[in-house]
Amino acid sequence: MATLDRVKILVLGDSGVGKSSLVHLLCQNQVLGNPSWTVGCSVDVRIHDYKEGTPDEKTFYIELWDVGGSVGSASSIKSTRAVFYNSVNGIVLVHDLTNKKSSQNLYRWTLEAIYKDSSPTGIIVSNGEYDREQFVENPLPLLLIGTKFDQIPENKRNEVLTRTAFLSEDFNAEEINLDCTNPKYLAAGTTNAVKLSRFYDKVIEKRYFTKDPSQMAGFTDRKRFNFKSLHYD
Amino acid sequence: FMRQLFKDYEVRQYVVQVVFSVTFAFSCTMFELIIFEILGALSSSSRYFHWKLNLYVILLVLIFVVPFYIGYFVVSNIRLLQKQRLLFACMVWFTFMYFFWKLGDPFPILSPKHGILSIEQLISRVGVIGVTLMALLSGFGAVNCPYTYMSYFLRNVTDSDILALERRLLQTMDMIVSKKKRIAMTRRQMFQRGEDQNKQTRFWEMIKSVTSTQTGSENLSQIQQEVDALEELSRQLFLETVDLHATKERIEYSKTFQGKYFNFLGYFFSIYCVWKIFMVVFLHVLFSFLSQVKFWSQHISFILVGIIIVTSIRGLLITLTKFFYAISSSKSSNVIVLVLAQIMGMYFVSSVLLMRMSMPLEYRSIVTEVLGELQFNFYHRWFDVIFLVSALSSILFLYLAHKQAPEKHMAL
Numbered sequence: 001m002a003t004l005d006r007v008k009i010l011v012l013g014d015s016g017v018g019k020s021s022l023v024h025l026l027c028q029n030q031v032l033g034n035p036s037w038t039v040g041c042s043v044d045v046r047i048h049d050y051k052e053g054t055p056d057e058k059t060f061y062i063e064l065w066d067v068g069g070s071v072g073s074a075s076s077i078k079s080t081r082a083v084f085y086n087s088v089n090g091i092v093l094v095h096d097l098t099n100k101k102s103s104q105n106l107y108r109w110t111l112e113a114i115y116k117d118s119s120p121t122g123i124i125v126s127n128g129e130y131d132r133e134q135f136v137e138n139p140l141p142l143l144l145i146g147t148k149f150d151q152i153p154e155n156k157r158n159e160v161l162t163r164t165a166f167l168s169e170d171f172n173a174e175e176i177n178l179d180c181t182n183p184k185y186l187a188a189g190t191t192n193a194v195k196l197s198r199f200y201d202k203v204i205e206k207r208y209f210t211k212d213p214s215q216m217a218g219f220t221d222r223k224r225f226n227f228k229s230l231h232y233d
Numbered sequence: 234f235m236r237q238l239f240k241d242y243e244v245r246q247y248v249v250q251v252v253f254s255v256t257f258a259f260s261c262t263m264f265e266l267i268i269f270e271i272l273g274a275l276s277s278s279s280r281y282f283h284w285k286l287n288l289y290v291i292l293l294v295l296i297f298v299v300p301f302y303i304g305y306f307v308v309s310n311i312r313l314l315q316k317q318r319l320l321f322a323c324m325v326w327f328t329f330m331y332f333f334w335k336l337g338d339p340f341p342i343l344s345p346k347h348g349i350l351s352i353e354q355l356i357s358r359v360g361v362i363g364v365t366l367m368a369l370l371s372g373f374g375a376v377n378c379p380y381t382y383m384s385y386f387l388r389n390v391t392d393s394d395i396l397a398l399e400r401r402l403l404q405t406m407d408m409i410v411s412k413k414k415r416i417a418m419t420r421r422q423m424f425q426r427g428e429d430q431n432k433q434t435r436f437w438e439m440i441k442s443v444t445s446t447q448t449g450s451e452n453l454s455q456i457q458q459e460v461d462a463l464e465e466l467s468r469q470l471f472l473e474t475v476d477l478h479a480t481k482e483r484i485e486y487s488k489t490f491q492g493k494y495f496n497f498l499g500y501f502f503s504i505y506c507v508w509k510i511f512m513v514v515f516l517h518v519l520f521s522f523l524s525q526v527k528f529w530s531q532h533i534s535f536i537l538v539g540i541i542i543v544t545s546i547r548g549l550l551i552t553l554t555k556f557f558y559a560i561s562s563s564k565s566s567n568v569i570v571l572v573l574a575q576i577m578g579m580y581f582v583s584s585v586l587l588m589r590m591s592m593p594l595e596y597r598s599i600v601t602e603v604l605g606e607l608q609f610n611f612y613h614r615w616f617d618v619i620f621l622v623s624a625l626s627s628i629l630f631l632y633l634a635h636k637q638a639p640e641k642h643m644a645l
Contacts, residue, residue: 077478
């Protein structure tokens with residue numbers, strides 16, 4: 001009964017960061033009670049009203065494809081995963097705020113998803129040095145989500161937030177930090193919910209409407225920190 | 234090696250790393266000592282001292298430290314018991330020690346002269362577990378080795394097979410997606426109808442909407458069940474596809490030069506493993522004939538010992554690395570490292586014990602001196618038995634798996 005149009009969004013990230021909980025939260029508006037390892041890929045669907053409240057309102061299906069596994073998997077697993085990367089319209093990158101390596105692996109994830117046939121290890125990245133140009137010309141909208149926000153003690157929150165701010169600059173993406181076991185982070189009306197729905201809108205626009213930068217819903221220009229010289233390692 | 238293990242995952246607790254490296258280091262020192270033993274490199278008294286020291290430390294680590302940490306981390310992974318972590322860890326540890334003791338009872342190990350916490354008893358128990366483990370692993374390895382390396386066994390996988398399977402996988406995913414869309418749409422309609430219902434107060438309208446929502450929810454649960462079944466199917470298909478990809482890569486690899494080299498090695502190893510199995514069988518039968526060939530066997534046994542050491546270490550490390558990658562995740566990486574350290578330690582200790590079997594009499598003196606009076610013959614027999622059992626069972630298992638796979642493909 002796919003009478004509505006659909007967009008396909010990949011949810012990528014290391015093993016154990018909380019992708020399945022996140023997808024469950026986004027689609028069912030409920031917390032996932034028994035998270036277990038995702039074997040292969042699990043899909044969930046969410047109905048989204050594009051341009052809600054305006055006369056242009058249209059409903060779309062948003063498919064969130066949650067792909068399991070890690071970047072260091074055997075190449076046979078990687079080539080099997082590549083099957084899921086076809087015709088993707090947007091990517092959600094999930095990393096664990098308590099685990100630095102998971103955010104560093106995100107570069108490799110993005111490369112794996114975009115360049116489906118080349119093995120990511122050949123291209124970059126031992127410590128964050130990579131080519132930003134690749135992401136500038138990348139047509140896919142990205143969203144960065146940091147999970148397990150509640151597990152960071154209060155005193156460390158600032159440094160974690162600065163670090164993720166750098167990350168989102170690198171990816172040229174919005175970022176959301178949340179805790180997948182607490183639905184209040186995504187309750188209607190919060191900044192996070194607004195960012196989410198703007199991301200969905202962006203994906204839908206890229207997919208279905210002609211690209212015209214002047215027409216796109218304006219993202220609030222994130223305040224660019226003056227930390228450009230300071231690149232984290 | 235450590236770099237490779239920890240490349241992808243943060244093991245934040247440095248204690249874990251330290252424990253692992255300590256275990257590894259001391260195990261290697263033990264092997265060095267054996268080699269020195271045979272070569273007569275150092276003076277005998279210093280060798281003795283080093284042996285003792287090594288053994289103490291290793292046993293200490295293996296028996297006290299590691300299980301405690303394992304219990305600690307396993308318990309912290311279970312969310313419920315977070316508050317009383319320490320208490321539960323101690324409980325787990327005591328259970329472990331209890332079972333440890335119990336293990337010793339049915340075996341003819343205890344000699345009435347020694348006290349409770351003497352070295353011999355501890356070694357004996359560690360030795361039992363380690364020997365069992367080693368026999369299992371080597372039995373499985375002996376059979377798996379030729380199976381993996383020899384291209385004779387590789388099934389022929391063509392690209393079209395893989396493509397067909399991938400298409401099936403994608404089809405299944407599409408079906409899952411469309412069913413989920415139905416569920417979402419139905420839920421949304423129910424929700425909207427629920428909202429409308431609040432606005433109206435007519436009695437009959439409420440009845441109508443109640444019945445329609447009822448059929449809606451029945452539909453939902455049915456579709457949900459279908460979705461669950463489909464998801465299970467998709468997982469299986471995914472795993473099969475991974476298998477096919479792996480086989481295809483092995484085929485390609487075997488065509489390269491390196492592959493051919495390993496293929497040859499595989500033949501060599503398979504012959505060696507088969508010979509080892511036969512040797513085990515024959516040792517029981519031809520016990521009396523061995524004394525005649527003593528002189529000749531010294532050199533052979535020395536070479537054998539060397540080969541055994543090298544191959545077992547290499548095999549162990551490779552298997553551990555693969556295992557580590559296969560089941561690692563950020564939650565349990567600590568536990569896994571500790572488990573690996575434990576297994577490794579036990580493996581090394583027991584291989585020391587077992588190597589006595591291969592070494593001729595003169596060299597055994599110092600080993601016997603250090604380790605006290607243990608019933609070594611028992612160990613040999615035990616090892617052989619377990620080795621045979623595991624080799625046979627793994628042959629059976631692989632045979633079944635091999636037969637099953639082509640059948641599955643036929644059915645598709």
